[in-house]
Amino acid sequence: MSVKRVREDLFEEYFTRIEEVLYDEDLRRASDRATETFASRKESSLRSLPYIKYYRKRVREVKAWSIEHLDELIHEFKEKVEDLGGKVYLAKDRSEACRVIGEIVGSGKIVLKSKSMTTEEIELNSYLERLNNTVIETDLGERIVQLLHDKPSHVVVPAVHISRERIAQLFSKVTGKTVPPDPSAIVKVVRGLLRDVYMKADVGISGANALAANTGSIVIVENEGNARFVTNAPPTHVVVCGMEKVVPTLEDAMIITQVLPPHATGQRMTSYISVITGPSSTSDIELISVKGVHGPLELHVVLLDNGRLEMRRDPLFKQALYCIRCGSCLNACPIYQLLGGNYGCKYFGGIGVIWTAFNEGFEKAAPLAFACTLCDRCRMECPLELDVPRMIEKLRGLLSERELIPATLKSATNNILEKGNPLRMD
């Protein structure tokens, strides 16, 4: 296939998806409700936290230092986890990560998952299902998306594009009883559906918000309490996350947990922060250490590269690795507000364009890069002030060098160069 054909196919597919979502009434309704709620909650939460700006500055410093010293930090983290009886694996790409996790899980197992964008990135669910495992998402949003055979559209609230009316219809179908479009009633139904499954599961798979190199700790921030069950009830716990999540100390990891909630959900603090340091153990019998008491017997941590090291080599794009995935920039992005995030990419908004370019390739990122208005709102809303518009500008230059630009934009550019205006007027 010639480069020209590939390029045209890419843009055409994207334009078709845009047309679809622009006429999606359900998406409009859900997105409008969510946008208003996000903005007002975040504003009032930040007003009540006058010290947050110091924490934000500190998180940026920690992340910048960590990315510069990533190799040493990963080495230290691996050593600490393995001293505690866990195992750490470095996966260079999606297929290696899936293969490693597939070997740990095996087949014919019940696998529970808590929310993890990295498992979406490597398409882990379908891989494990092909190995004849039953995979059950436990985060409410992820479960809704899974039951609808849909895809997440937001890093924090995966089912933000689905209205409560449609969710009620879904659970009415699942349970065979009428579920009203009332969030409390829906949550009660889901609680009942998942309660027993936790104790039957063989493996729990989670992501991580930060990893502390000095203690080998895994830090997970959540509200629902499902991550606690997933990481505690099954005999095996597998953590899957990007290698950029390692920071020097547990204290650094905890500062990230202070900055995330107000920017992600507009809360002062989430309901739960779990700190997991090694598999479950006891020394209660004659001080002899035994692994696996009430919590998991095995702990495995898979650290994913998948383009991250390449990103780190670029002086501007490496900033994207500082991202703490709070989603604040999405909630302010005019393009995201209009189109949502459900158009075939694993990451969304401006920062998602950069991630897509390095995780999935420049061709996949091209249509999204040219959709950005460079309005700068994402940078202003970002707790770390990541300069996403400048990254997108640089990416557009690289895409243009590879001829990965929409035909209309290219002819407009030629017209400007030749005639001084995009319409080719004399």
Ligand code: SF4
């Ligand atoms: S780019 Fe900034 S605002 Fe957007 S998800 Fe990352 S940290 Fe949050």
